Amino acid sequence: MAPEQSITAKDLLDPDGVIVSSGERLATAVVAALEHAQTVNIDLRGMPPISSTYFNVVLRTVRDQFGHQAVERVVVSTPSSIIQSVFDRSKTAFLSPVIH
Numbered sequence: 001m002a003p004e005q006s007i008t009a010k011d012l013l014d015p016d017g018v019i020v021s022s023g024e025r026l027a028t029a030v031v032a033a034l035e036h037a038q039t040v041n042i043d044l045r046g047m048p049p050i051s052s053t054y055f056n057v058v059l060r061t062v063r064d065q066f067g068h069q070a071v072e073r074v075v076v077s078t079p080s081s082i083i084q085s086v087f088d089r090s091k092t093a094f095l096s097p098v099i100h
Contacts (some may be wrong), residue, residue, distance in 0.1 A: 005037035010046045023057030044078040055090035
């Protein structure tokens with residue numbers, strides 16, 4: 001298994017600009033990469049503003065495909081501290097135990 005694989009998110013943007021569709025496209029690529037790499041680094045350079053919805057689609061897909069702990073294997077590279085914070089909050093939410 002390779003230590004890390006990088007995915008350029010802007011290459012997977014939905015041509016119509018639909019955020020959920022863009023997230024689904026990225027999620028498909030991340031799931032495929034996790035089959036062969038310990039960590040997947042999502043390169044967010046050149047992306048338009050991103051909401052937590054985008055990250056939630058990706059992280060939910062990873063969790064559903066590989067289990068809760070696989071979410072730890074997804075990281076992002078971004079020059080924006082705001083986008084990093086949005087990703088970190090989404091990731092933390094997926095890693096937090098469910099409270100009943």
